[in-house]
Amino acid sequence: MAMVKEKNMLKKIILSITLFLLPLLALAQNTEEIEWINKLDTKAIATFGDAKRLFYSTFPDLSKQQSNTIKLLNQYKDDAPLKRGMIAAIIARELNLKGSLFYMLTGLERYACRACIAEGIMSANSSENDLISGPELLDIMIQAKIAKEGN
Amino acid sequence: MKHFFVVIFLSGSLLCASNSFAEITVIKVQGTAAYRDGNKWSPLKEKMKLPEGVKISTGANSYAIVSLNSLNHTVKIEPLSMLQIYSQETTNKTNTHIGLKRGQITANVPKNESVKTIFKVSTPVATSSVRGTEERITYGEKTGMIVEVLRGSIEATNRFGRSNVISGKQKFMQISNSANSRNILSTVRSISIVSVNGHGLTSEETATSQYSEEDQTGSPDGDTGTLFENISKNATVTINLQWPW
Numbered sequence: 514m515a516m517v518k519e520k521n522m523l524k525k526i527i528l529s530i531t532l533f534l535l536p537l538l539a540l541a542q543n544t545e546e547i548e549w550i551n552k553l554d555t556k557a558i559a560t561f562g563d564a565k566r567l568f569y570s571t572f573p574d575l576s577k578q579q580s581n582t583i584k585l586l587n588q589y590k591d592d593a594p595l596k597r598g599m600i601a602a603i604i605a606r607e608l609n610l611k612g613s614l615f616y617m618l619t620g621l622e623r624y625a626c627r628a629c630i631a632e633g634i635m636s637a638n639s640s641e642n643d644l645i646s647g648p649e650l651l652d653i654m655i656q657a658k659i660a661k662e663g664n
Numbered sequence: 665m666k667h668f669f670v671v672i673f674l675s676g677s678l679l680c681a682s683n684s685f686a687e688i689t690v691i692k693v694q695g696t697a698a699y700r701d702g703n704k705w706s707p708l709k710e711k712m713k714l715p716e717g718v719k720i721s722t723g724a725n726s727y728a729i730v731s732l733n734s735l736n737h738t739v740k741i742e743p744l745s746m747l748q749i750y751s752q753e754t755t756n757k758t759n760t761h762i763g764l765k766r767g768q769i770t771a772n773v774p775k776n777e778s779v780k781t782i783f784k785v786s787t788p789v790a791t792s793s794v795r796g797t798e799e800r801i802t803y804g805e806k807t808g809m810i811v812e813v814l815r816g817s818i819e820a821t822n823r824f825g826r827s828n829v830i831s832g833k834q835k836f837m838q839i840s841n842s843a844n845s846r847n848i849l850s851t852v853r854s855i856s857i858v859s860v861n862g863h864g865l866t867s868e869e870t871a872t873s874q875y876s877e878e879d880q881t882g883s884p885d886g887d888t889g890t891l892f893e894n895i896s897k898n899a900t901v902t903i904n905l906q907w908p909w
Contacts, residue, residue, distance in 0.1 A: 544705040546723040547698040550744060554766065570724035636806040648766065652804030655744050655767055
C-alpha cells in the first residue's frame with residue numbers, strides 16, 4: 514500500500530516538474546533561432562549547412578514545392594565552406610530571377626551570380642568562387658527576401 | 665538652507681523632465697523576435713514594455729512592430745534584423761535614435777507641429793534624420809545603407825558629412841567603402857534607360873540570340889523577321905515625362 518502511494522507521489526512530482534519545464538523549453542526554442550542567427554553574424558566563413566538552414570527558414574513554403582531547389586540544397590556537404598555561386602544558384606532557382614535564363618540553360622553558377630547581382634541581391638564586385646562570411650550570408654538572404662516580396 | 669534644497673529639487677526635476685525615457689512598447693510580434701535581457705535573449709511579447717537602449721533581433725520570416733513613444737512613432741522590424749533603440753520624450757520634444765546593425769526597418773513618424781521631433785536611424789555607414797515621414801531603411805555589410813522614403817522627406821548623411829535630402833522615388837544608397845552615396849535617382853534611371861546595341865537589340869536580346877536561330881531575334885509582339893544591317897530610317901518615339909511624382 515505504501516509502495517503504491519510512493520509511486521503515485523513520484524508520478525505527481527514528475528508531472529509537476531514537466532509542466533513547470535514545458536514553457537521554459539518553449540521559450541528556449543523560441544530564442545534558439547535568434548541565438549543561432551546572431552552567432553552566424555560573427556562567422557568569418559559560413560558553411561553550406563548555414564545557408565541551407567537560413568534558406569529553409571526564410572522561404573519555408575516555397576522550397577518544399579520546388580524539387581529542383583531541394584536537389585540544389587543537397588548538392589554539397591553541410592560543412593562545405595560557402596561560395597557565392599552555391600547560394601546564388603539556390604536563390605536564382607527558387608526566386609526564378611529575371612536574369613537567370615542562362616543559369617537555367619547552362620547550369621553554371623556564374624550566371625546565377627550575375628542574375629543575383631542584377632536583382633541587387635549580391636554586390637557587383639565579386640565572383641562565384643568567393644567565400645561568404647556569416648554577415649554577408651545574412652545580407653544576401655535579407656535582399657533575397659526583399660526581392661521576393663517586391664519591397 | 666531651505667532655499668538651497670528647493671533649488672536642488674527643482675533642478676533635479678528639470679533634469680529628469682528633460683531626459684525622461686519614453687515608453688518603448690511592443691505592439692505586434694509575428695514569428696520569432698527577441699530582446700537582449702542581460703546576457704541572454706528573451707522572447708518578445710505583445711504589450712511588453714522595453715527598457716531604454718534595448719537590443720532587438722528578429723528571426724527569419726518574422727517581424728515585430730514597436731511603439732517608441734506616446735506620439736505613436738513606430739518601427740516595424742523586418743526579418744533577420746538587429747537594432748538598438750534609444751527613445752526619450754518630454755511634453756514638447758521627442759528624441760529617438762535607432763542603431764541598425766543589420767536588416768530592414770520601416771519607421772513611421774507622424775508629423776506633430778507642437779512637438780520638436782528628432783528621429784535618427786544610424787548604421788555603420790550613414791545616418792538618416794526624419795520628421796513627419798515614413799521611411800524604409802535597409803543595412804547589410806555588402807549592400808550598405810539604403811533609405812527609401814514612403815511618405816514625406818528625409819535627410820541622409822554619410823560618415824563624411826555629405827548629405828542628401830530625398831523624397832518621392834529617390835533612394836539614398838551608401839556603401840561602406842565609398843566617400844559618396846550613389847546618385848539618388850540611380851534606381852529610377854536604371855529602369856528608365858535601356859542600352860541598345862547593334863541591330864537595335866538590347867543586351868538581353870543579343871545574349872539570347874547566341875542561343876537561338878537568327879530569325880528568332882525579332883520583337884516579342886510577333887515580328888520575327890531577320891534584321892537588315894545598315895538601314896537608316898526615321899522613327900517617332902513618344903515620351904511621357906512626369907516630374908515630380
